[in-house]
Amino acid sequence: MALLNLGEDPWLVEYESCEKLYRDIMEQLMQRQKLSRTSDKYSHLSATIRLRLKQYNNEVGQLKQKLDITTRSDSITAAESERRTRQLEILHSNSIKMQNLFQNQASSKAQEDRIRLMGDAGASAWGDSQTRDELSNYSADQLKTDQKRMLDEQEQGLDNLAQIISRQKNIAHTISNEVDLHNEILDDLGTHIDRTDNRVRTETQHISVVEAKDKTCIYWVVIILLFISIIAVAAI
Template sequence: MALIFIEDHPWILEHESCEKLQREIMGQLAERQKHPRTSTKHAQISADIRLRLKQYNTQLVQLRQMLDQSSGTSTITFAESERRTRQVEVLMTKATQMQKLFDDQLSSKRMEERGSLLGQNTDWEGAGGSSNMNIGDMRSKQKQMLGEQEKGLENLSKIISRQKDIANTITNEVDYHNEILDDIGTQVDQTDQRVRNETGRVATVDRKDNTCAYWIVIIILFISIIIVAVI
C-alpha cells in the first residue's frame, strides 16, 4: 500500500479533481455527438467543453508544479514521486486524446452534413450510372437539410435577440445607477455647502464672543482705575 502523507493531501485532491473533470468532459463529448452541428444544444455543449478543456489543462499545470515542489523535499518518497509522475503523464495523454476527439467530432459532423446534402449515401456508381435515389428524393433531402439549417439560424437569431435584451437591460440599469450617483453627488455638494455656511456662522459667533470678553476686561480695568484714583 502506498504511503500517503497528510501534508501532501492537496496533491491527491487536485489529482482526483482532474480525473473527475476528465470523466465529465468525456460524457459531454458523447452527449455532443447526439446533436446536429447547427443546433443550439450542440453549440452550448461545445462552448462548455472548450472551457472545461482549458480548466483541465490549467489543473494539469498546477498538478505538475505541486509535484515538482514536493519531489525536492522529504514529503514523499522517490517511488511515490515516480508513481505520481506517471499519473500526471496519463492525464496529459487523456488531454491530448480529448482535444483530438473534440476536433474529430466537428470534422465528422461536417462530412456527414455534406454527404447528406450531396447524397453521398446513394449509389452514384450503380449499373448504367443510375442512382438508387431519384431526383424527387434528392430534392426532398435537400429541402430537409435546408429546413434544419433554417431552424439553426432561427435558434441563433433567438439567442442573439436574448443577448440584445440582456444588453439593453444592463444599459438601463447602468443609466439608473448613474442617475442615483448624480443625485448623491448633488446632495453631497449641498451638504458640503451647508457645512461651510455653518462653519462660517460658528467663526462669526466665536469672534463676537472674543470681542465681548475684551470689552468686559476693558470695563473692569476702567472701573479699577477709577476706584484707585478716588482712593
C-alpha cells in the same frame, strides 16, 4: 525520507480533484455529442468545456511544479516520486484525449450539418457507392422531396441562427439600458455630492462667524471686569 500522512497530503488531494474534473468534463463531452450544433445548449456547453479544459491543464501544471519541489526537497521517497510522475503522465494523456474528442466532435457536427444541408454525396446521382441501377430507381419525385426536405432543414437552421442573433441583440440592449441607468445614478449622486459640499462650506463659514463673535464677547467681559476692578481699587 518516508512519506507521512499520505491520505492528508495536499498533492494527493489536488490529484483527486483533477481526476474528478476529468470525469466531469468527459460527462459534459458525452452530453455535447447528443446536441445539435445550432442549439443554445450546445454553444453554452462548449464554452463551459473550453474553460474546464483550461482549468484542468492549469491544475496539472501546478501538480507538476509541486512534485518537482517536493522531489528536490526529499519530502517523498524516490519510489513515491516515480509513482506520482506516472500519475501525471496519465493526467496529461487524459488532457490530450479530451482535447482531441472536443475538436473531433466539432468537426463531425460540422460535417453532419453540411450533409444535412447539401445532401449526402454518396446518396446523390454523382456518388461512387451506388450502382447505375440504383440511380435509375431514384425518381424525380424523390429528388424533389429530398431537395424540399433539405431546404426546410436549411431554413430551420437559419431560423435558429436568427433567434440566437435576436437574443444576443436583446441582451446587448439590456446591457446598454443598464449602463445608461447607472450613468444617470452616478450623475444624480454627483449632483447631491456637490450640494452637500456647498452646504458644508456654508455651515463652516457660519461656525467661523459664531466663533469670532464668541471671542469678541469674551474680550468685552474681560474689559468690563477690569474696569470694575480699577474703579474698586480707586475707591479704596
